[in-house]
Amino acid sequence: MEITTASPDTAVQPAAVAPVVQLDNVTVIYGTNRALKNVSARFANGAVGLLGPNGAGKSTMLKALLGFVKPDEGRMSVLGMDVAARPLDIRARLGYMPESDAHIPGMNAVSFVAYCGQLAGLPAVDAMQRAHEVLYYVGLGEARYRNVETYSTGMKQRIKLAQALVHDPDLLFLDEPTNGMDPKGRDEMLELVRDLAHNKGVSLILSSHLLPDVEFTCDHVVVMDKGQVAAQGPIKELKGPAGRAFELRIKGDLRGFIDVLTAAGMDVHATNEDVLRVFVPAEAGDQRAIFAAASRFGAQVRHLRPSVPTLEDVFAKALGEK
Amino acid sequence: MSPIHDQSYRHYVGGKALPGRAWTVIARAGILNTLKKRVFLGLLLVGWAQFVVRAIIFYISISFRQLAPTASTFREFLDMQGFAVFIITVYVGAGLIANDRRANALQIYLSKPLMRSEYIAGKLAILFVFLTLVTLVPALMLLLVQVILSGSFEFLQKNLFVIPAIIVASVLQVVLASVTMLALSSLSKSARFVAIMYVGILFFTKAVFGVLYAITGTSAVSWVSLGDNLSQVMDVIFQQHPRYATPWQVSLVVIVALIVVSLSILERRVRGVEVVT
Numbered sequence: 001m002e003i004t005t006a007s008p009d010t011a012v013q014p015a016a017v018a019p020v021v022q023l024d025n026v027t028v029i030y031g032t033n034r035a036l037k038n039v040s041a042r043f044a045n046g047a048v049g050l051l052g053p054n055g056a057g058k059s060t061m062l063k064a065l066l067g068f069v070k071p072d073e074g075r076m077s078v079l080g081m082d083v084a085a086r087p088l089d090i091r092a093r094l095g096y097m098p099e100s101d102a103h104i105p106g107m108n109a110v111s112f113v114a115y116c117g118q119l120a121g122l123p124a125v126d127a128m129q130r131a132h133e134v135l136y137y138v139g140l141g142e143a144r145y146r147n148v149e150t151y152s153t154g155m156k157q158r159i160k161l162a163q164a165l166v167h168d169p170d171l172l173f174l175d176e177p178t179n180g181m182d183p184k185g186r187d188e189m190l191e192l193v194r195d196l197a198h199n200k201g202v203s204l205i206l207s208s209h210l211l212p213d214v215e216f217t218c219d220h221v222v223v224m225d226k227g228q229v230a231a232q233g234p235i236k237e238l239k240g241p242a243g244r245a246f247e248l249r250i251k252g253d254l255r256g257f258i259d260v261l262t263a264a265g266m267d268v269h270a271t272n273e274d275v276l277r278v279f280v281p282a283e284a285g286d287q288r289a290i291f292a293a294a295s296r297f298g299a300q301v302r303h304l305r306p307s308v309p310t311l312e313d314v315f316a317k318a319l320g321e322k
Numbered sequence: 323m324s325p326i327h328d329q330s331y332r333h334y335v336g337g338k339a340l341p342g343r344a345w346t347v348i349a350r351a352g353i354l355n356t357l358k359k360r361v362f363l364g365l366l367l368v369g370w371a372q373f374v375v376r377a378i379i380f381y382i383s384i385s386f387r388q389l390a391p392t393a394s395t396f397r398e399f400l401d402m403q404g405f406a407v408f409i410i411t412v413y414v415g416a417g418l419i420a421n422d423r424r425a426n427a428l429q430i431y432l433s434k435p436l437m438r439s440e441y442i443a444g445k446l447a448i449l450f451v452f453l454t455l456v457t458l459v460p461a462l463m464l465l466l467v468q469v470i471l472s473g474s475f476e477f478l479q480k481n482l483f484v485i486p487a488i489i490v491a492s493v494l495q496v497v498l499a500s501v502t503m504l505a506l507s508s509l510s511k512s513a514r515f516v517a518i519m520y521v522g523i524l525f526f527t528k529a530v531f532g533v534l535y536a537i538t539g540t541s542a543v544s545w546v547s548l549g550d551n552l553s554q555v556m557d558v559i560f561q562q563h564p565r566y567a568t569p570w571q572v573s574l575v576v577i578v579a580l581i582v583v584s585l586s587i588l589e590r591r592v593r594g595v596e597v598v599t
Contacts, residue, residue, distance in 0.1 A: 066433055068594030088341040088435040096433035102426035105417075106355060118347045119434040121338035130334060137331045149425075163430060168334035200331050 019043055020203045026074030028060055035060040037227040047197035049214030050207040052224030058207040062173045095164030099175035101156050103148040110144040113162045120167035134162045154185035172204035193217045215311040223318040231318035238314045245307040248276040252299035260297045344436035348444025369406035369456035377467045393481045397560035406456040407499050415503035417513030418445045424511040432594035442588050449500040458492035491559045505584035508591035541566040551576045
């Protein structure tokens with residue numbers, strides 16, 4: 001399975017259903033720095049991971065979609081509405097969990113979340129009721145009368161999720177939601193995110209540089225690198241079918257054997273000193289093709305086992321790492 | 323067995339207000355939060371002290387006609403209320419945006435369905451309400467007290483311009499203080515620094531005027547003092563002889579320019595993301 005890579009012309013893969021977010025040739029420039037370069041991307045319904053190393057342009061993309069940053073070129077739509085034309089209608093239907101610590105000073109948690117609900121248009125009584133509900137949902141029920149400024153890092157992450165949820169958005173933007181959380185808190189946060197996307201019908205975009213977080217919660221992924229889309233699509237498709245990837249160790253000329261496998265149409269990655277990860281495309285056959293190539297080349301296969309492709313492979317391939 | 327209370331996430335089925343009213347939410351929350359502070363309530367009481375004193379003088383003037391109020395009485399009243407305006411502007415206004423910037427709250431606000439202008443309007447409304455409470459409201463009430471205590475409309479009939487003068491002068495005073503303080507508040511993440519900056523600018527420009535006055539011997543340079551421009555224009559509004567040699571139009575231009583510059587600063591600084599290039 002080939003990953004759709006870098007070129008803006010080929011980066012877009014049509015989604016099966018109408019995308020919740022769509023970017024067409026979007027460019028954002030900060031001074032002399034091109035944070036987004038002619039980006040075209042589609043985010044399908046459900047949970048979509050926005051992956052990329054630091055500085056790849058993930059947060060800039062979210063901020064452009066929120067209307068915080070005006071693109072220099074291109075068009076964006078969220079939930080079928082044009083970002084430039086209907087920013088308020090869009091923001092009424094989406095929730096944003098920022099990456100950095102953010103709260104309204106001088107408020108306890110329940111007042112803060114209720115206040116955010118009112119800002120989103122909820123009547124005061126409903127906002128207060130929803131605030132209690134979402135605070136219980138995110139696990140802050142017992143701490144809801146504490147001033148937010150006294151919260152730990154993990155609690156601050158949870159309250160940012162609560163304020164994003166209080167008005168029952170159709171779409172959530174989560175910017176690094178597990179930053180600074182301990183392992184238990186991180187697992188709980190990921191469970192919440194997964195639950196929202198898979199059981200509560202809330203579409204979400206999870207921006208993260210942590211591959212396991214995205215792999216656990218998301219069905220689709222958009223990989224960003226240096227302000228461009230490096231790959232996008234359903235994670236299952238990008239990872240390729242199970243059983244067609246193999247870990248391989250041989251005795252013989254490693255470099256020459258890699259060339260032979262590559263010539264046979266296989267995709268080969270050297271993962272460490274002597275272990276190869278080999279992707280066998282459907283037209284090349286199965287593991288027997290590897291044995292046949294080894295036999296022809298005169299190499300001895302010492303180890304061969306099916307490898308489950310990971311998002312890490314997708315990420316590495318998209319970013320051109322060998 | 324089903325749980326007594328479902329604590330999982332539920333969808334909201336109630337109604338939502340259309341965008342455009344969030345500024346009232348911001349203003350109401352800001353006003354209520356400020357009113358919870360005892361120090362502020364004390365300041366508000368001090369701000370009404372002059373009203374009480376003037377009301378007593380009005381009462382005494384029934385017997386002693388030489389104490390009877392004139393149009394300039396109300397001009398002096400607003401002039402002296404300038405101190406209360408100054409204190410409340412610093413106490414309430416310094417942190418209005420600075421504290422939000424410190425807590426990264428702007429991206430929370432602006433991710434909701436509200437425009438930047440609504441955010442600014444909500445914050446302005448907080449200062450506007452409190453400053454009106456120590457300028458326009460007591461001034462108009464003082465006029466009412468005068469009518470009640472004198473038992474006639476004679477003063478009002480002779481000085482009908484006093485009502486619009488009080489309104490225009492108070493609004494000008496309040497708008498200038500609110501907008502300039504809010505602009506300063508958007509420039510920093512520290513309310514304390516903003517307060518110092520505001521006080522410093524007012525006193526520095528006043529001092530510069532003092533020095534220039536001493537050198538030139540004329541008050542035609544009063545326009546360099548931000549506070550004195552307001553005094554100059556308010557004199558004209560109350561049909562009094564301007565206290566400085568500066569043409570009142572020049573003072574008005576300085577005031578309008580200050581308001582425009584402040585709004586421009588707010589437009590640039592109130593954003594969901596700070597871009598450093």
